[in-house]
Amino acid sequence: MRLSARIGLAVGCTVPLLVLASGWLLLQFVARDLHRAEDDHLRERAAALVPDARALLRAGAAGRPKAADTRERALYSAALDVGVRIVGPDGSFSGGPQPDSGVPLPARTGTPVTVRAEDDSWRALARPVRTPLATGTLWVFAPDTADRGRLRLVRRRVLVTTVLAAPLSGLLAWGMSAGAAAPLRRLTRSTAGLDPRTDRARPPLERTGIAEADELAATVRTVLARYDEQAARTAEALDTARSFSAAAAHELRTPLMSMGTNLDILVGHPGLPEPDRTEVVADLEREHGRLLGLLVMLRDLGRGDLVEADAFRTADLTEIAETAVAEARRRSPGALIALDAPAGVTVRGWESGLRLLLDNLLANALAHGVDARGRASVTVGIRRADEWIVLTVDDDGAGVPECDRERIFERFRRGPASAGSGLGLTLVAQQAALHRGTVTVGDAPGGAGARFEVRLPAAAGELPYRRDWLIGTAGTYRSQSFPKEGS
Incomplete structure (x- = not known):
């Protein structure tokens, strides 16, 4: 059943009940008002008739018939428009409009009551009449016009109103609800197909x-x-998965072929001299390590491509840098790694991504920042510059030629003597862009070595348009908003 039909049916059933209840209350009020007027008239007539009734009882009790007849006529004349009945010890006297003598009367009462006789009804009021010789009761009667006339008219009108209210209120409610439901019907039509x-x-x-x-x-x-x-996130995830599989298939082919060749040599030449065997095993270990590093880097690139806005929180960059430096010192105990950062420097960012950025910058500096004595010396600095948080990583190596300073952040770009995957600095560029920042490389302050400088905005904002770093092509994805603190 439609909503408009439900509302129309509910109103069509409710309104008649309300009309009946209101009509019943109206009948009670009208009857009370009409009875009040009739009862006031009965009290006035009863008060005027009591002296004549008392005289009539005295004459009857004294055995004076003529006096009794005279008093009875006087009583009836004084009654005017009401019926009178005197009930005494020697009989009763009655005259005027009143119920038949066979109609039972209520017990003596000082308030008007209704007496019904077949199709007629009467308002009756009793008054005690006392004399030294006899005691009786004076009854005064008046037709109950409230019950026979006006109340019947009101009752009929209430019933007619109730009968008409049911269909009219139902139709009116149906029409109004149908108009109110028109926007819902339009919404249904616009979304149905x-x-x-x-x-x-x-x-x-x-x-x-x-x-x-x-x-x-x-x-x-x-x-x-x-x-x-x-759906857009799912499409991005599918694109990232395809990119991951394509990049992995392309980059893993060479080390896997090399490992296969070395394994064939070991299997096909069981009597291979020990120096050659050692060289082949060492080559296998290098390729194995390269494979593991490549897979880890590809995984991290994929995580960066799929990171959601709700992963960004207020992160303590100083604390992240301290943890990354401590881990680098543990892995390279012979290197000199210094940290120059004030406490409590915070940025809005993805904590795991910031740690990836620092780890790869430190790994790059330790690998390529070796001085002439063969020792790596790295300095990590953090400072504020207006609306930016500046992170620098300096080394004492040979530096980066100006012609290569843009290309070293490209995917799978490796130097001639590099044994890495070629994705470390790509991860750094990805995380810098993801945090609405930049990364550049230049000369170290001392003139020797390289300085990698990452600038991150100190204020929160929207994520920039993202890029598919796995396949290395720009894409116009939606921008994302940073979540509020505590969300």
């Missing part, structure tokens, strides 16, 4: 003036927007 997988059309944003319909339309748009966002 909508397939979010193939159709990019969305319900228009329009105000209907009906809060529930506008809220439902906003909810539908929100659900579709979330679907679009999730």
Whole structure:
């Protein structure tokens, strides 16, 4: 059943009940008002008739028939428009409009009551009449016009109103609810044939003036927007997975072929001299380490491509740098690694990504920052510069030629003597871009060696347009907003 039909049926059933209840209350009020007027008249007539009734009882009790007849006529004349009945010890006297003598009367009462006799009803009031010789009761009667006339008219009108109110109120409620449900019908038509997988059309944003319909339309748009966002994330994940598999297949082919060749040599020449065997095994170990490093780097690139906005929090860059330096010292105990950073320098960022950035910068400096004595000396610095947080990593190596300072951040770019995967500095560039920053390379302050400088914004903001770093091509992805503190 449609909503408009439900509302019309509910109103059509409720309104007649309300009309009946209101009519019943109205009847009670009207009857009370009419009875009040009749009862006041009965009290006035009873007060005027009591002296004549007392005289009539005295004459009857004294055995004076003529006097009794005279007093009875006087009583009836004084009654005017009401019926009178005197009930005494020697009989009763009655005259005027009143119920038949066979109609039972209530017990003596000082308030007016209703007495019913077949199709007629009467208002009756009793008054005790006392004399030294006899005691009786004076009854005064008046037709109950409230019950026979006006109340019947009111009752009929209430019933007619009830009969008419049921269909009229139902139709009116149906019409009003149908008009109110029109925005819902339009929303239904606009979304009935909508397939979010193939159709990019969305319900228009329009105000209907009906809060529930506008809220439902906003909810539908929100659900579709979330679907679009999730579909975009799924597409990004699929693209990253394809890029990962393509890059892994391309880059792993050479080390795997080399490892296969070395294994064939070991299997095909069991009597290989020990120096040659040692060289082949060492080559296998190098290729194995290269494979592991390459897979780890590819995994980290994929994580950077898929990172979500809710992973960004307020991170203590000084603390991250201290942890990264401590780990680098543990792995390279012969190197001299210094840290110059004030306490409590924070940025808005992905903590794991910032640690990747520092680890790869330190690894690059330790690998290529060896001085003439064969010792690596690295200095990590953090400082504030206006609206930027500047992170520097200096080494005492041969430096980077100006012609190669842009290309070293490209994917799989390795120097002639490098044994790495060629993805370490690519990870650094990815994380810098992901945090809305930049990374550059220049000469170290002493003139010898290289300085890698990363600038990160100190204030929070939106993530930039992302890039698929696994395949090395720019893509115009949506921008993401940083979450609020504590979210």
